[in-house]
Amino acid sequence: MQIDDTDRRILRHLLADPDLSNADLAARAGVTTATCWRRLDRLRAGGVIRATVAEIDWRRLGYAVEVSLRFNLDKTNPRAFDEFLDAARQVPEVTGIETFLGRVDLRLTVIARDMAHYQEIYRRRILTLPHIADIEALMLVATIKDEGALPV
Template identity: 40%
Template sequence: MTELDDTDRRILRALVADATQSASALGRRLGLSQPAVWRRIRRLRSEGVIAGQRLDLDRERLGFGVTVFLGVKLATKGRVSLDDFERAVSAIPEVQTVEHILGLFDYRLRVVARDIADFERVLRRRIMTLPGVGDVEANVLLSEERRPGPIG
């Protein structure tokens, strides 16, 4: 585990809110020099605390108005390898995340679709035809509040 001081945490909180901020802007905001901020960010990246940067797209504005969480239980765990299932399901563009979980289901998928009819098409033609798929449970996302996660 990487030891973080208060300044590291303040930098991380600021970057979680807006990762496009320059080191210079961050420095002005946090009362640090640009080189000091840049050194800290570089160290946090090299230690793996900052694992990457992502672009947050507005799915609705792109025409994807429905998000569904699918619980998937594999019917034949012995015959179909988990890697094969993960590789096949990851190739479906509407599947945004694939999480191998412990509990009633083996996987939790986040699937986006244009509408419920489009989701049904993805479910029937793509997901249900994957090797080893057994039981499936769908939960439609009604609203979402994003939290930045624990930074300490």
């Protein structure tokens, strides 16, 4: 899908403040409300804007620990990936699942209230996931940049 400078302006302002009303977004982008609405509709239909979501700060809800777990699976079983992913999706504290090409097969992001809670999740839910050949844990210390946006 092709986008022009007007679309880019709308997207920049939408990314900067997703809670803007259509009228405010249109004013900031320098277009009419009708034009803004039509362009947003076209960007959604074209798959450029996939969703408008709520971003939850897990720490404010009492989840102070975030761990990234990198897995290599025992790939001698042809269903290893599917079975691992099916089981990992059932762990409520897993907030992200990503697959990779290279030395690491998968990464899970796990949140916990504290280290004791994390240890419980790790022992009871993570280590019981099928087909694990190797695990590496990376404890999140700080998030320096977390943007899901491209410079438009």
